[in-house]
Amino acid sequence: MATFAGYDDDFLGTTVPLPVPLSPAHATRLDYPHFSVLLMHERRLAGSTAVNIDGAALVEVPRSGEWHLDPRVPAALQAGAEVYRRNDLDRGHLVRRRDPGWGTDAVAATEATFAYPNAAPQVADFNQSPQLWLGLEDHVLTYADAHDHRVSVFTAPVLGADDPPYRGIRIPRRFWKVAAWVDAPGALRSAAFLLDQSDLLDGSSLLTADRARVSIAPLPPFLTFQVPAADVAALTGLDLGPLVRADVLSVPAARRPRWVALDTPDDITLV
Known part of the structure; x- marks a missing residue:
């Protein structure tokens, strides 16, 4: 496998590191x-x-590209094809296929998004439908158009202790996303979001690993919220570094805004 530099901390002209756990944890970058x-x-x-x-x-x-295990880490550490076989779960891209597809590495980058470490289980009907969650990065990128077209985006499941077990993993109840860009005066700005699928999972019948199918009851669409980046840090136990201070929702703790449910892009706060 070719060696690539990966995410660039200084891509925006100011250092924004990859979020890592605040507590010691076994992990591979x-x-x-x-x-x-x-x-x-x-x-x-x-x-x-x-x-x-x-x-x-x-x-x-x-x-182009097919889902594959990453040979740099043992297969036992990856949620591979067995998690998604004969059920209604999709391999949901965390880094979207098109996002790293720029420059001379565009083809290699888009194909690399099909590595299983970049996937998380999502119910097929929702992963394949045009929910607002799927358009958040497009909206932020459009907003950043006037600021050199550069955005860094951070996304992952919230790995909660109460996530329901299934085939050797636990299916996440929530996903988080933080977008970061530099505004016209040159200041780092960020916006944080959560996708909550708790109602969907709580209303589901997740069968044991030796059964053939996951049965998902029909439920309302995923709910997407814009939230303070500090809340994402608290939920995930990750060090979000400067993303918390740069949050467009940053206010003194006593006046922190509540989570805002998003129905349309017009509901998103970027300034």
């Missing part, structure tokens, strides 16, 4: 073209991912 994945050994899923997006250099790459 995996670098791909323009993005990196922090694979948590115990959960066999990503604890964080980070991608650099250069909107001015994006290349329209035909969809």
